[in-house]
Amino acid sequence: MPKTFPIERDDEFYVFLKSSLPSQFRIEATPSTSYYSEWMFHYDLYDGDVLLQTFEGDYRTLEKGALAREAMKVLSNLEGRNKQC
């Protein structure tokens, strides 16, 4: 599946992967239910029902661009893996 848009910022990580992952994969967000927790993130990446990887943390403490680069890497790996299947 082609990338739906070029990722520019770390906080586009979730939407970028949600819109771009090959169909057998999916990503789910589990945001905190606390008030004022907008900077915290928790994302689970699945292959079917198998949990592949969890991404969690605080957007305020990230190295700028780290999560955007990670998104590109994840997508590239999964697309490569998909082609091999």
Add this chain to the structure above:
Amino acid sequence: MLIGSKLPPERAERTYFHTGRAAFSFLIGQVVRPKKVYLPTFTCWSLVSAMSKRFPQIELEFYPVQRDLTCIYPDVVKEGEALVFIHFFGHENVGALPPCEGTLMEDFSHSYMSQICPRGDYVFGSYRKIMKVADGGFLWGFYNPVYESSRKLDSWLRFEAKDWRDVREAENMLDRDWSISDIGSQSLEILLTANESHIRQRRQRNEQFLANNLSVGLPHVIFRKNECPLIHNRIMPSTEARDSLRAFLASKKVFTSIHWPTHELVHKCGLDIEDTLWIEKHVISFPVTHEYGVNDMEYICNCVDEWMQGKGA
């Protein structure tokens, strides 16, 4: 007189934005340009956030709000100052406004369906509080904003959402970063075709049912006939009882909220905010959305009864 086919466009009586905070920020930054802004201590997070994010150079001062939502305004709003007041939860804020040489800004986010005659110089708000739309903010009157760019990924995510998690994630995205951008076409279509009378009646009926039939606490607000309730706020005897009830209702798939948790800047403002904190500690906010019927309100009341019985056992 000119007769032709390529004439300037008509002007609407509303100016639309992606969010209420974008409308508010446009108003502050491009129209009113105050040196000082007064906000209530009891307020939505997004107004405080807009001030601190967009206008750190503008002095921000809070005014106290009492338990019954009476506002203790400053003695006078001077030239160059702007005072924001809110019709909390759709209930008209009828308190006398202070003498004003500056600007009165009226937040209609909760009350744009309440048939209230505005008293402020400007009326603005968010559409997302009452209507189930992906985005939307408004400013009464015609303006011609040069909108900022946005891919509106939060709206995209709301449309993809299958449950509360992606809706919350979208809300978080918006809280982290937002711009003064235009409303989405899907939202505008829904807003322009909404049956306001029907929406108001259903919300009134739902709220009235909860006001009369919930077996715990007391209503925080008694709505008037012309008002369209945003929620039913109930004042509970203690924070422990409130939190226990919220948890029980969540286990029954009834999701309540707290309007509002107090913003950290309000905590630091140096005013007596005891009443604002008291509301935060005692209030539970029940949904009365027009998509729900009286049977849904009955279900809520039955769940509350069940919690009461378990608590007494």
